[in-house]
Amino acid sequence: MKILFVDDERDVEDLFRQKFRKEIKSGHLELAFAFSGQEALDLLNSEDPPKFVYVFSDINMPGMSGLELLEEIKSRFPAIQVSMISAYGDQENYDKAMSSGAKGFFTKPVDFEKLKLEIAALTSGK
Amino acid sequence: MKHSIGDLRCMKQAIAVFAICAYLLPYLPGHSQTAESLKADMDRLERVPGYASDTAYLNKGNELGFILAESSPDSAIRFLDIQLQLCREANYKTGEAEALKIYGNALQNKGDFIGSIEYYTSALAIAKGLEGEVLVPGILNNIGLVNYNLGNYAEALNTFYEAIKGADQTKNSNVKAAALNNIALIYFELDKLDDAKEKYREMLAIYQVVGNQGRVILAYNNIGDVELKQKRPMEALKNLKIAYQSAMELESPEFIEMTSRTLADIYSELDSTEKAEQLYLQSISMSQANGYGVPYAHSLIGLAGLYYKNGKAEEALDLGKQGLAQAETMAQPMLMRNANELLSRIYEDQGNFEEALKSFQLFKSYNDSINTSHSQRLTASLEAEYEFSKRAMEYERASLRQRWVIFSACAGLVAFLIVLFVEFRNKKNLDKAYHALQEKTNEIASKNEALEKALSQLKAAQAQLIQAEKMASLGELTAGIAHEIQNPLNFVTNFSELSTELIQEIQQERAKKPEEQDPQLLDEILSDIQVNMGKIAQHGKRADSIVKGMLEHSRASTGEKVQTDVKNLINECLRLSFHGMRARDKTFSADFETELQADLPQVNLVAQDISRLLLNLCNNAFYACANPDFRRENPEVKPKVKVTAKIEKDGKSKEWLKISVTDNGPGIPQSIIGKIFQPFFTTKPAGHGTGLGLSLSYDIAKAHGGELDVKSVLGEFTTFTVFLPV
Numbered sequence: 127m128k129i130l131f132v133d134d135e136r137d138v139e140d141l142f143r144q145k146f147r148k149e150i151k152s153g154h155l156e157l158a159f160a161f162s163g164q165e166a167l168d169l170l171n172s173e174d175p176p177k178f179v180y181v182f183s184d185i186n187m188p189g190m191s192g193l194e195l196l197e198e199i200k201s202r203f204p205a206i207q208v209s210m211i212s213a214y215g216d217q218e219n220y221d222k223a224m225s226s227g228a229k230g231f232f233t234k235p236v237d238f239e240k241l242k243l244e245i246a247a248l249t250s251g252k
Numbered sequence: 253m254k255h256s257i258g259d260l261r262c263m264k265q266a267i268a269v270f271a272i273c274a275y276l277l278p279y280l281p282g283h284s285q286t287a288e289s290l291k292a293d294m295d296r297l298e299r300v301p302g303y304a305s306d307t308a309y310l311n312k313g314n315e316l317g318f319i320l321a322e323s324s325p326d327s328a329i330r331f332l333d334i335q336l337q338l339c340r341e342a343n344y345k346t347g348e349a350e351a352l353k354i355y356g357n358a359l360q361n362k363g364d365f366i367g368s369i370e371y372y373t374s375a376l377a378i379a380k381g382l383e384g385e386v387l388v389p390g391i392l393n394n395i396g397l398v399n400y401n402l403g404n405y406a407e408a409l410n411t412f413y414e415a416i417k418g419a420d421q422t423k424n425s426n427v428k429a430a431a432l433n434n435i436a437l438i439y440f441e442l443d444k445l446d447d448a449k450e451k452y453r454e455m456l457a458i459y460q461v462v463g464n465q466g467r468v469i470l471a472y473n474n475i476g477d478v479e480l481k482q483k484r485p486m487e488a489l490k491n492l493k494i495a496y497q498s499a500m501e502l503e504s505p506e507f508i509e510m511t512s513r514t515l516a517d518i519y520s521e522l523d524s525t526e527k528a529e530q531l532y533l534q535s536i537s538m539s540q541a542n543g544y545g546v547p548y549a550h551s552l553i554g555l556a557g558l559y560y561k562n563g564k565a566e567e568a569l570d571l572g573k574q575g576l577a578q579a580e581t582m583a584q585p586m587l588m589r590n591a592n593e594l595l596s597r598i599y600e601d602q603g604n605f606e607e608a609l610k611s612f613q614l615f616k617s618y619n620d621s622i623n624t625s626h627s628q629r630l631t632a633s634l635e636a637e638y639e640f641s642k643r644a645m646e647y648e649r650a651s652l653r654q655r656w657v658i659f660s661a662c663a664g665l666v667a668f669l670i671v672l673f674v675e676f677r678n679k680k681n682l683d684k685a686y687h688a689l690q691e692k693t694n695e696i697a698s699k700n701e702a703l704e705k706a707l708s709q710l711k712a713a714q715a716q717l718i719q720a721e722k723m724a725s726l727g728e729l730t731a732g733i734a735h736e737i738q739n740p741l742n743f744v745t746n747f748s749e750l751s752t753e754l755i756q757e758i759q760q761e762r763a764k765k766p767e768e769q770d771p772q773l774l775d776e777i778l779s780d781i782q783v784n785m786g787k788i789a790q791h792g793k794r795a796d797s798i799v800k801g802m803l804e805h806s807r808a809s810t811g812e813k814v815q816t817d818v819k820n821l822i823n824e825c826l827r828l829s830f831h832g833m834r835a836r837d838k839t840f841s842a843d844f845e846t847e848l849q850a851d852l853p854q855v856n857l858v859a860q861d862i863s864r865l866l867l868n869l870c871n872n873a874f875y876a877c878a879n880p881d882f883r884r885e886n887p888e889v890k891p892k893v894k895v896t897a898k899i900e901k902d903g904k905s906k907e908w909l910k911i912s913v914t915d916n917g918p919g920i921p922q923s924i925i926g927k928i929f930q931p932f933f934t935t936k937p938a939g940h941g942t943g944l945g946l947s948l949s950y951d952i953a954k955a956h957g958g959e960l961d962v963k964s965v966l967g968e969f970t971t972f973t974v975f976l977p978v
Contacts, residue, residue: 135739137787141746144754144780186735186834189843189890213738218838235742 127249128156128176132166132183132195133211145238146245154249163190167198170206178206180248182232182241185212185219193222200227207248211236287323290316305342313338314350321358328358349378349387356394365398372398389418389427396434403625405438412438429458429467433474440478449478469498469507473514480514485521492518509538513551520558528558546587549578553591560598569598589618721944735831736798736824740791747784747791754781798824801863811955815854816862818909822846822895825863829870830893833878842877842891849898855909855978861952862976865960868945869913869972870895875936876917876970886967892916899978907978908958912971919966928962949974 131142139159149155158178160166166183167190170176181199185192196208210223215233223231230244285293290312297309304310313335320328332355339347352375359368372395379387396411412431419428436451456471472495479488492515499507516531532555539548552575560568572595579587596611754777761769761777801824826844833840870893876882877891897911920928927933929950934943946960953960957977964970 135743137743137747137791140783140787141743141750144750144784186831188830188845189841189892191834191841194841213735213742214835216838222838234738235745238746 127154127180128158128178129245130158130160130166130169130178130181132160132163132181132187132192134161134184134187136161138184146242149245155245162187163192163195163198166195167202170199170203176203176206180207180209180245182209182211185210185214185223193219193226196223196226196228209244285315287316287319290319304338305344307342307344307347310335310339310342310344310347311350314347314354317351317354318357321354321361325358325361329355329362332358345378345382346387349375349382349391351375352378353387353391353394356398360394360398360401365402368398369395384422385418386422386424389415389422389424389431392418393427393431393434396431400434400438405442409435409438425458425462426464429455429462432458433470436474436478440474440481445478445482449475449482452478465498465502466504466507469495469502469504469511472498473507473511476518477514480518480521485518488518489515489522505538505542506544509535509542509544509547512538513547513554516551516554520554520561525558525562529555532558545578545582546584549575549582549584549587552578553587553594556591557594560594565598565601569595569602572598585618585622589615589622592618717944718948721948730832730835733798733802733828733832735835736828737795740794740798743791744788744795747787751781751784751788754784798828801828810860811858813856813858816857816859818852818855818897818911819848821859821863822848822866822897822911825866826870826893826895829867829874833871833874837878840874840878842874842893844874844893844895847894847896852897852899852909853978855976857956857976858952861955865949865952865974866895866911866913868949869974872945872972873913873915873917873970876915879918882918889916900975909976909978910973911976912973914969914971916969919968919970920962920964921966925962925964929960 131138142157142159143150146155146157150157158169160169163183166181170178170181181195183192183195190198192210192212196210199206199208204227207229208227209230209232210219210228211232211234212219213234215231220231232241294309294312294316297303297306297312300306313331317328317332317335320331332351336348336351336355339345339351352371356368356371356375359365359371372391376388376391376395379385379391392411392415396408396415399405399408399411412435415431416428416435419425419431432451432455436448436455439445439448439451452471452475456468456475459467459471472491476488476491476495479485479491492511496508496511496515499511512531513535516528516535519525519528519531522528532551535547535551536555538544539551552571556568556571556575559565559571572591576588576591576595579591592611592615596608596615599605599608599611758774758777761774797820823846826846830842830844833842873893874891877893882889883891892915894914895911896914897909900908900910902908924933924935928946931947932943933947936943950960953974953976959975961973961975962970963973
């Protein structure tokens with residue numbers, strides 16, 4: 127199962143790869159990282175249909191924001207699940223995200239247990 | 253009938269003056285004592301032994317001599333010979349001088365003018381030796397009269413003026429008035445009517461003060477006579493009415509006759525025939541009764557002229573003949589001339605040409621003689637006047653000199669006082685000016701103080717504004733800062749937690765039997781832990797840097813320049829600004845990029861100030877990009893802020909750090925681009941900007957010896973470029 131993380135903070139990659147090391151090792155998860163909305167879209171467009179089933183995106187990014195990316199993905203690849211991970215856990219962002227079709231809304235610092243449960247639910251559900 | 257010069261003596265009277273000490277004995281009627289009573293007094297005094305040296309007795313003698321001189325000159329001369337002798341024996345100088353003068357009077361009355369001058373001269377010599385010279389003016393007046401009688405007008409005028417001068421000095425107003433009258437008489441005869449009138453007026457004024465009624469009447473009469481000759485009969489009438497009235501009050505036949513005669517002349521001139529006739533008749537009867545010879549002739553001829561004018565030829569002829577006879581008796585050439593002229597006309601009218609011719613020849617001869625003597629006198633008097641005016645001028649000059657000395661002294665004193673006054677005023681003015689100046693100085697000082705206070709208040713206000721601006725921009729940044737701190741903090745937390753997990757994994761691994769252990773995994777985990785520790789440190793420092801930056805930003809500038817990593821500074825500012833904007837405006841989205849020279853050196857600058865400058869520029873750039881109107885109108889344009897930094901050399905090989913902040917927003921209209929660096933200029937809605945951002949940025953650039961420029965194309969871009977010396 128292929129998951130895409132979008133964040134302009136590059137260290138996010140190191141963090142998540144270590145966090146999901148076991149899952150990656152076991153082959154349950156395949157992680158990909160993009161550092162801007164545009165990069166994420168480029169990546170998703172590189173395969174047809176994309177193998178990614180889940181996209182986790184930051185909201186606050188230069189250029190295309192996470193919410194814009196959400197709309198783009200939802201319009202192009204409605205099958206792909208998208209959840210937001212934001213430092214700004216305010217109602218406005220939440221409402222915007224949920225109305226745009228986000229599956230979940232996670233606040234930073236990320237609660238990895240919840241995140242793992244979300245991913246686990248996804249795999250088990252499949 | 254017209255008056256002419258010759259008939260004056262009958263109506264005007266020369267006045268002689270006789271004075272004993274301060275006592276004036278008038279020449280005209282009204283003597284205080286008669287000759288008889290004087291003789292009686294003297295007889296009484298003669299009974300006292302040594303009476304001959306008694307001045308009272310000698311004075312009485314002189315009084316008697318004066319009366320005798322007028323009434324019987326020959327007996328007066330005999331009496332005065334003795335009187336003189338007595339005075340000399342008594343060594344009574346005043347009496348002697350008086351006696352000599354009266355002697356002169358007697359001789360004058362006898363017609364011995366030369367003799368009278370001798371006696372007057374002797375009297376004058378003695379009088380001048382006496383203290384006060386009180387007798388001098390009177391004697392001079394009498395000498396003047398002799399000269400006048402001799403037709404020697406020049407000498408006469410001279411002497412009369414001398415007399416006036418003396419009278420002024422001795423304050424003898426009677427002598428002065430007499431001399432004035434005599435001068436006026438001469439002026440009248442010389443046809444100088446204005447001068448004559450002026451002198452009569454002076455005389456009138458004196459007699460009015462003295463209270464001599466007879467002389468006042470004479471003055472009015474004479475003034476009127478002058479006015480008649482000036483062809484001003486109405487004015488003359490006015491004066492004569494006063495004179496006539498006064499004469500009637502005085503009941504003096506002499507003055508009544510005189511004034512009625514002059515009045516008759518005036519009425520004749522005015523063609524008031526009846527009044528003139530009546531007055532002439534009155535004059536004639538009074539003259540006849542009192543034996544006034546000349547007035548009698550004058551009025552007869554005057555009445556004859558009046559009758560002739562009114563066609564009464566017979567009466568005129570009769571009166572004219574009588575008048576002529578009387579004039580011949582009195583030896584009055586002017587009257588004889590006038591009578592003959594009148595008679596020649598009457599004879600001519602009657603066809604008696606023989607008589608007419610005779611009369612005319614007589615008229616002609618008198619006329620010529622009068623004119624000759626008149627012109628001679630005129631010439632003489634002109635010379636005299638010249639001489640006199642010269643003397644008068646000398647006198648004036650002398651007195652002027654004296655006056656000048658007094659005047660100079662006074663002027664000196666006045667000048668001194670003026671100088672004192674001016675000095676005083678100057679001093680006062682100076683004091684005033686000084687005080688005014690001091691007040692001004694104080695005022696200026698207090699104003700200065702107020703201004704300094706205002707200035708310091710302004711400076712404080714400015715500092716507060718700057719601080720407020722800082723705080724405002726800090727507030728704007730808060731969200732950005734929060735985000736920028738939150739992110740590294742998250743990493744710190746995450747990596748440390750992760751590391752703990754990894755250590756637990758290692759422990760689990762080591763708890764296994766050695767043969768089951770995966771040494772590769774252990775290596776991997778250890779390597780990860782090491783990387784994580786590095787990440788923790790890195791993000792810790794990142795947060796630290798942001799907090800420090802924030803603190804620096806909010807603190808007042810120390811102005812201290814430090815070697816600064818420009819790249820870091822730019823990145824921090826740009827991210828802070830971006831996240832700040834993002835945090836405040838959820839709909840905001842913009843891209844940003846940097847194009848920083850790879851080998852950008854560290855630059856010596858006040859990081860705190862430059863970061864403020866860059867934050868301002870970045871905030872403005874993002875704000876411009878996010879402009880909702882522009883976004884709506886240009887949906888295809890992706891908002892983007894680009895920051896470039898590099899080192900550039902100018903024409904003088906000087907190195908500059910050039911940082912540009914460019915946005916692709918709506919651009920700045922040309923109309924306001926000149927104002928954007930002005931304090932308090934803002935395009936943001938009220939409450940959203942202080943209007944100080946760019947102004948302070950500009951000041952910061954300048955304070956670094958740098959520049960802040962702006963370039964903008966409407967609808968395309970805006971670039972702010974700061975140049976800082978390296």
